[in-house]
Amino acid sequence: MLFTSYIELSKSALNNNIQYLKKKAGPGTRYSLVVKANAYGHGIEDLLPMVEACGVDHVSVFSLEEARRALEIKKQACDLMIMGFVDNDHLEWVIENDISFFIFTKERLDAVCKVASTTTKPARIHVEMETGMHRTGFPESTLEYVANKLLENKENIYLEGLCTHFAGAESMENFERVNNQIKNFNRLCSWFNKEKGLIPKYRHVACSAGVLNFPDSSMDMVRVGISSYGFWPNNETRMLHFRNSGFSEDPLHQVLSWKSRV
Numbered sequence: 001m002l003f004t005s006y007i008e009l010s011k012s013a014l015n016n017n018i019q020y021l022k023k024k025a026g027p028g029t030r031y032s033l034v035v036k037a038n039a040y041g042h043g044i045e046d047l048l049p050m051v052e053a054c055g056v057d058h059v060s061v062f063s064l065e066e067a068r069r070a071l072e073i074k075k076q077a078c079d080l081m082i083m084g085f086v087d088n089d090h091l092e093w094v095i096e097n098d099i100s101f102f103i104f105t106k107e108r109l110d111a112v113c114k115v116a117s118t119t120t121k122p123a124r125i126h127v128e129m130e131t132g133m134h135r136t137g138f139p140e141s142t143l144e145y146v147a148n149k150l151l152e153n154k155e156n157i158y159l160e161g162l163c164t165h166f167a168g169a170e171s172m173e174n175f176e177r178v179n180n181q182i183k184n185f186n187r188l189c190s191w192f193n194k195e196k197g198l199i200p201k202y203r204h205v206a207c208s209a210g211v212l213n214f215p216d217s218s219m220d221m222v223r224v225g226i227s228s229y230g231f232w233p234n235n236e237t238r239m240l241h242f243r244n245s246g247f248s249e250d251p252l253h254q255v256l257s258w259k260s261r262v
């Protein structure tokens with residue numbers, strides 16, 4: 001007995017959650033499994049191969065360091081996306097490694113345009129728009145600038161995504177505000193399309209609570225973290241779900257268990 005306690009990760013629980021959430025998101029929606037924060041404490045290196053074995057071919061991280069770790073272990077067929085901040089010094093590395101990434105400031109967009117004119121690959125960017133979260137994202141007043149930059153640099157920059165992030169989609173007290181975020185987002189996407197002729201490959205806004213509480217939010221891709229691991233975003237979402245669907249059993253199974261031998 002080398003250890004008295006150990007952590008066990010269940011592939012069947014992970015697969016159960018992924019299949020359940022994929023079904024919720026609907027057919028044709030790409031499933032990106034969020035493995036930021038060391039795969040929510042499960043360990044990127046341990047979890048990522050299990051995620052791939054469950055048929056998921058897109059993972060999202062927040063930081064560059066997490067991207068470096070994921071890149072080392074993931075299969076080539078699995079796409080990697082950085083949702084947080086990438087500084088100018090690392091843009092070249094990110095682009096050459098085929099990693100897609102969020103852009104949410106003019107300064108960074110300018111820097112990407114410069115760097116991407118010298119790299120062998122185009123930059124795969126996701127333009128994050130401010131729709132009501134007030135964390136990161138381009139405010140509407142800057143989108144004219146963004147769209148024109150994309151058009152000027154379309155040889156080197158690929159608009160892979162338009163996206164936004166919800167503020168508190170797990171709480172029903174935010175129901176109206178999140179619905180407004182979805183409306184705003186759709187309006188801004190059609191502005192890109194109609195005024196600028198720009199259509200992204202993926203429109204994506206939904207985190208776990210989006211997939212579970214706002215069916216309209218699944219769109220072309222979903223970014224699912226906590227519920228993939230078998231945890232509900234909060235008790236309110238869990239309770240609503242149980243009541244509405246009449247489940248007697250929890251459709252989500254916890255991936256992690258802590259075991260001890262006596």
Ligand SMILES: *Cc1c(COP(=O)(O)O)cnc(C)c1O
Pocket residue numbers: 034036083165206207208209223224225226227233
């Ligand atoms: C963390 C995060 C997610 C996933 O959120 P969950 O609630 O864990 O599903 C999705 N998108 C962004 C931008 C995030 O930072």
